[in-house]
Amino acid sequence: MQIWITGAGSGIGKALALRYAAGGHHVVISGRTLDKLEAVRDEAGSLSGSIMPMTFDVTDDHATGSSSAQLANLVSHLDLVIMNAGACEYIKGQTLEPDMFRRVMDANFFGMINTTNAALPLLRKAPQRPVLAGVCSLAGFIGFPRAEAYAASKAASRYLMHSLRIDFSDFVDVCAINPGFVETPMTERNDFPMPFLMTADEAAGRIQEGLKKRPRELNFPRRLTLMLRLAQLSGGLWYALMSRQRQKQMRKTPA
Secondary structure, eight states: OEEEEESOSSHHHHHHHHHHHHTTOEEEEEESOHHHHHHHHHHHTTOSSEEEEEEOOTTOGGGHHHHHHHHHHHOSOOSEEEEOOOOOOOOBTTBOOHHHHHHHHIIIIIHHHHHHHHHHHHHTTOSSOOEEEEEOOGGGGSOOTTOHHHHHHHHHHHHHHHHHHHHTTTTOEEEEEEEOOEESTTGGGOOSOOTTOEEHHHHHHHHHHHHTTOOSEEEEOHHHHHHHHHHHHSTHHHHHHHHHHHHHHHHHSOO
16 A cells, blocks of 8 residues: 555654554655654664655645645555644633634644645545545543643544545545544643553554544544543533533642
8 A cells, every 4th residue: 555644753653654664555654854754764674665754744735736746756646644643732721822723723623634635636546445534532522621722623623534524435435533542742741641541553553453444433442432422421510520620720730
């Protein structure tokens, strides 16, 4: 297969790239920092597949055309695209900063739009039906403290994936990937409990295996997914618990 993975300089994206390359596939990896991408390629070493770095800032609307051309120079088509690039920021106190919300939405939501536009010409050239997958999050299922920007962007991305599966159903299968808590540079900053935390390689393994079935949605871990589904049905109980937790955090935070 010929694969494109965004946000592949670290975390889940890096783990996915190494796994697919080990399986003999040709993988284009992209991100904003070429040094990190080259380090992933070098780590892959003599794996049976290949890893090809390509700089691409998913928030740059004007880079779509040039990035599509870059891709065409590296691969003849795309069998699988995994849109993994993303960002996370939390609100401070009870202040909603529009610039922060825009940064997160640019990376997590508009980044998927830009990536999809860049990938479409090569997805259409795939000899067999390709897959377009977007890494969203279980956080998009229900409200979490301080996660207004992050979770809203992931909920929007999840909705986008479901709609694209309908509108692009003539030539591609679209999948929304919703992981729980994963050990990545992005979650290192989290100052709250992360139940059922898994490594980036564990998450990549679940994604790689799950995408073989081309599901509409890939949610994991199962226990956390079930808890959040039940929370959606619990009415005000979840929000009462989360509000109580948030108040405790605010009391601990120095003024």
